[in-house]
Amino acid sequence: MTAATEHGELFAALSDPTRRQVLDLLAARGEGSASALAAAMPVSRPAVVKHLTVLDRAGLVESRRSGREVLYSVRPEPLESAARWMAALAADWDRRLAALKRLAETP
């Protein structure tokens, strides 16, 4: 499944608590530089930068240069896409489980 591997990066990005906190902060503020984010978190700026890189590769944030600072903002599309994919997968599992159960009840 190429879909799964594509979403793999997103799940990995979402699995880290610090990264989720970065996303929360960005969603609350709309925009923020790495320094500004680091000031509101218990980790150093380089750590935040690394997390932002991961989030960017997963498509969850985008960056915009404004003078000497770089402002990051959140991007909802990948989340929506992954949500749709997961819902479809869950529905598929449900379908399979129902079929197996039916098979077990009618010998």
Next chain:
Amino acid sequence: MTAATEHGELFAALSDPTRRQVLDLLAARGEGSASALAAAMPVSRPAVVKHLTVLDRAGLVESRRSGREVLYSVRPEPLESAARWMAALAADWDRRLAALKRLAETP
């Protein structure tokens, strides 16, 4: 957000390719023992057992003992729940971004 931390385990579980393969196999077969799964994958049985433990703690699989073997099966509910949560979060981000954009356009 307690919801985020609850779903954290699920995202971590879903972020590993081997674990996704385990889920794929289980969904395709309906049920399967750790040994049977390991036979169809390029890793050893203890590795599969560890992955199944992680998946179990995330609520994505359940186990049933049948004689001398333990059969695992897939559980769709957490996936559905996480999908709903992600869709809601994406909608929230969208709402915030729209509000900020509106604010920028009307000074």
Next chain:
DNA sequence: CGCACCTGTAACCTTGAGGTTGCAGTTCGT
């Protein structure tokens, strides 16, 4: 210009995740 403030990145440390081998304990079949 010069200073202050930001970013970019390299070097390094530490921990935990993923994997393996090996062995002891159970359960089924004959």
Next chain:
DNA sequence: ACGAACTGCAACCTCAAGGTTACAGGTGCG
């Protein structure tokens, strides 16, 4: 009852993820 097959688990290895400190490069303001 005995052996085959499966599970449970401990001990161990390796490597990458998350974190830090330190330093070099741009950019804005007085």
